[in-house]
Amino acid sequence: MRKTKFTNLTKGLLFVAALTLCFTACSKNDKEGKSQIQVALTDDPGDYKAVYIDVEDINVNYSDSEDNGWQTLPGFKKGIYNLLTLVNDKDTVLADASIASGTIKEIRLVLGNDNWVVTNSGDSIQLQTPSGQSSGIKLKINMAVSEGILYKLLLDFDVAKSVHEAGTAGKYVLNPVIRTILEAQGGSVKGVVVPAVVPSAVLLINGTDTVASTYTGVGGAYLLKGIDAGTYSLHVISTDSTLAPASVDGVSVTTGKVTVADTIRLSAK
Template identity: 75%
Template sequence: MPALKHLVSSMLLLSTTLLITSCSKDDKQDKARLQVALTDDPGDFKAVYIDVQEINVNYNDNDDNGWQPLPGMKRGRYNLLTLVNDKDTVLADAEITSGTIKEIRLVLGDNNWVVTNNGDSVKLQTPSGQSSGIKLKINMPVSGGILYKLLLDFDVAKSIHEAGNSGKYILKPVIRTILEAQGGSIRGVVLPAVLPSAVLVLNGNDTIASTYSGTGGAYMLKGLAAGTYALHYISVDSLLQPVVKQSVVVETGKVTNIDTLTLTR
């Protein structure tokens, strides 16, 4: 258990900082986490570069209102033809409000290019109607505490059209969306709550995840793969005895609620 002891020691050294910041964690307990990734169905080109600038989500049925940008967006040009055969790249990884996501909007810049099989680099023309972004219907609920992955499957063959024999190409994106829960979460309360407690998730001797309890002793560990784990509770107060809870089952798309645990001397 040397690795576990080292991790616990490191975590306990952070106790002063955690006393200041633990309150802010409680605001995220009911947030879902969304990763947006880009992948590709191949087309007959050497390279296809798209200029991704923004991703927005909408929880409303009214298309004119309710759009919210995803924080932490990785703007830039992406070569779609490197994202084939189940490869993808994460464009955004953000905490979002739980509820039903009605639509996603992918906003592209104007730096989109295609490299043809004879080596010509041609700038892609984008219809003016796409200036506000490409809107994709989702209409799926997301629950607090769960990690979701939204895969944007870009069909190059259907999305790029040659304009007659002019050598010009038009970009009209055809994108399939796949939203799936990627793991489950563990939620509970550890007392006494005067000082925070470290909560560690172990699979055998391997530490899978860790956190600290916040206001009122509440804690949540998100994005855990389905499986059976042991929870280790270690208070910042060294006079309180650590506790291990065995056989905690995590299921994909679900939050496992743990009964309130009280550490004693």
């Protein structure tokens, strides 16, 4: 480990930022011991002008029971989404939640009744939903999520297979066909900075670029998530102006893994 040179301006800005976000830093540590998941919606296009779906809720299930064990994802964004704006690798995040680590067995997408299709002739027609979907659309996942890792669950909605005209002229039915893709978004780095009487700013740097930053919380602990695989250096600046900044090189990050960095000990200037 070596002492790191920073300009007075850089130290001053980080000092003020760290003081301002101290309480945020402490609250972030409450998420340690869990995984982070982002649920995003995207679309394979269909031959319509628009397809609106009414998303009421998103649940996850860690059990093997399809009837019990469902939990609503916190931070879920309820709303009506036009699927045809989510093509060509575009998506929208429906939830960004801290969840328990373990094996996610299923996810359930609960739709309301305000689902519509706009045909190429410009007609807006409310979509009929089969009664069997009243409890939600259940999608198999069966994938483990690890502690401290950020994941993205992509719900790929196939409009062409999901929306079709019924036997009665002018009637359209919504029978969702959705492909799920769950992937780790890089790796994570966690560690401890001491002394831990006051918060420290922690920056993960690649060359001259800061790729992630956070602040230490209780006990000087920190966690950086969603980092691309590679080798980085960690830089630390304490809010205690009597302590010198420090850094450690050669911090290796692997996708889907948590790298535990050596404890960084700050010394007096």
